Amino acid sequence: DGSLDEVDPEIASIIRQEKRRQVTGLELIASENFTSRAVMAAVGSCMTNKYSEGLPGARYYGGNEFIDQAESLCQSRALAAFGLDPAEWGVNVQPHSGSPANFAVYTALLKPHDRIMGLDLPHGGHLTHGFWTAKRRVSATSVYFESMPYRLDEATGLVDYEALARSAALFRPRLIIAGASAYSRDFDYARMRGIADASGAYLMADMAHISGLVAAGVVASPFHHADVVTTTSHKSLRGPRGGLIFFRKALEAAINQAVFPGIQGGPHNHTISGLAVALKQAASPEFRAYQQQVVANARALAARLQKLGYTLVSGGTDNHLLLVDLKPAGIDGARAQHVLDAVHITLNKNSVPGDRSAVIPGGVRIGSPALTTRGLRETDFERVGDMFHAAIGIARDLAASTPGEGKLRDFVAHLEAQRGQRADLAALAAE
Ligand code: PLP
Secondary structure, three states, rough: OOHHHHHOOOHHHHHHHHHHHHHHHHEOOOOOOOOHHHHHHOOHHHHOOOOOOOOOOOOOOOOHHHHHHHHHHHHHHHHHOOOOOOEEEEEEEEOHHHHHHHHHHHHOOOOOOEEOOOOHHHOOHOOOOOOOOOOOOOOHHHHHHHOEEEEOOOOOEEOOOHHHEEEEEEHHHOOOEEEEEOOOOOHHHHHHHHHHHOOEEEEEEOOOOOHHHHOOOOOHHHHOOOOEEEEOOOOOOOOOOOEEEEEEEEHHHHHHHHHHHHHHHOOOOOHHHHHHHHHHHHHOOHHHHHHHHHHHHHHHHHHHHOOOOEEEEHOOOOOOOEEEEOOOOEEEEEHHHHHHOOEEEEEEOOOOOOOOOOOOOOOOEOOOOOHHHHOOOOHHHHHHHHHHHHHHHHHHHHHHOHHHHHHHHHHHHHHHHHHOOOOOHHHHHOO
């Protein structure tokens, strides 16, 4: 057996280039992060070779002595990371990612065509929360369940809980989802619990984006009020790509059987091992300090952008992300993303309240977790704001006239030249 370079130089080279891209650009995608070397060592280990359908101590295959130990450790660390009492809460660490975790919960708690309510996708919700359009039921959630979205109050950019309560009283959902992919404020879980109770609905929190912040206690915790809490492991939590489902003990059998044999087969034991490592790291004082810095950095960037005249949805941030409404700046999110990409500032276009087109949305989403992992602090994020501003200026010129293209080339050349001087980054990329 040769090394990756020997066996497959093409993939080896692609990985090297991707690594260089990751370490030489400004990574501002709110759902991404850099996981630790220790996590990657576990993910790239022999744990990938083993089949282990079932749960620790009750498997369909032999040879699972060490797999059982890894999964049990992962489970107990997951409960400890969120301060949960094992007498009240259990956790399934097998979902292959966030979307299957959510779908497993729906199939565990609902019958086909039961009604659900989640935050509308154009207002910050996730596809798996039931998005559909007039033309198509877009995600499997909307194919198998009937979904009526709730939305933000467009004037404030905050969840419109009163409208949600009114709609829920009419729609009588069986499940309400508190959680988002692009919402910069805390959810009012107590209020959503009340609304769910009034309809006899379950309350599920999808904390995929904020689970690291929840573990560190820097944003509100959904655990006091939710029946079930799902999360991905690879966003603010800094683990490998994967998913978890926390459930109140009464739901244990239903959730576990929905994951396997319901929608999955064998667990990804390399991921579960990497997740166990990440959860160990999440218990450290450094992790808490990191999450505090994530929020401080997002706030510093928000303040800088506001000073530069940008409009933020909801007027700011309480967590790791901000949504910039670029319409007042005279540019759309798609063009902005394109130009920012050209100068190695990586973020994503995003719908903002009031958008008419989902294809060309009016804003961008910016997150602080990845660059905070790289060690950037508030003053660095202010500079990131200035770079963003310079690039948006170019994007606006470009949208208005062709001479902007020359300017874009000059700007890219300037940044490339600066990048060339950063030998430390180049060395890191070559590692
Ligand atoms: N839930 C939320 C709130 C998300 O933001 C995401 C992903 O961005 C998911 C679920 C789905 O996670 P995955 O992409 O791992 O399936």
